[in-house]
Amino acid sequence: MKRPSNGIATDAAHSTKNKLTRYRGIDLSTGRQIFLEDLGNQTVNIGEFLGVVAAVKYIIENDFHPRVIYTDSITAITWFNNKRTASGKRNTELEKAGVFLKVFSAEVDKIDVLHWKNDLWGETPADFGCK
Structure with missing residues (x-):
């Protein structure tokens, strides 16, 4: 299976030392970072x-094609497919994300979120290199 070269790759990193969680998205066709957030x-x-x-919001707002997102997180894929999280942590951004996925489900359901296969393709281009 060939390494994907189109779509959006996402990844997150958490530093317990710095108490910082962040995520970002990379356009696979250009290698350009399209968003970065500190949480x-x-x-x-x-x-x-x-x-x-x-990445879903970016695709919808920018009519981005192909409508494909890659993540190496099975948890993120599961939460996306369920349109809600299983996190017990109270977080306004999580709650808003769940509402967004449900309200825009007609558009959201046209987007594929696929598993990035680290064992075949290496780390996702969105990786922070913190391991």
């Missing part, structure tokens, strides 16, 4: 999910 002290799963939701 403060959250969890990597929250960052991964919000990164996917940010």
Whole structure:
């Protein structure tokens, strides 16, 4: 299977030392960073999910094609498919993301969120290199 070269790759990183969670998205065809957000002290799963939701918003707002997002987070894919999180952490951004996915479900359902296969393709281009 060939490494994807079109779509948006997302990833998140969490530093316990710096108490900082962030996520970003990279346009796979250009390598350009299209968004980067700092969330403060959250969890990597929250960052991964919000990164996917940010990519969904980017696709809808910019009529981006192909309508494909890659993430290496099975949790983020599951939360996206369920249109809600399983996080017990109270977080306004998480709540807004769930509402957005439900309200815009007609458009959201036209977007594929696929698993980035690190074992075949290496780290996602959105990786922060913090491992």
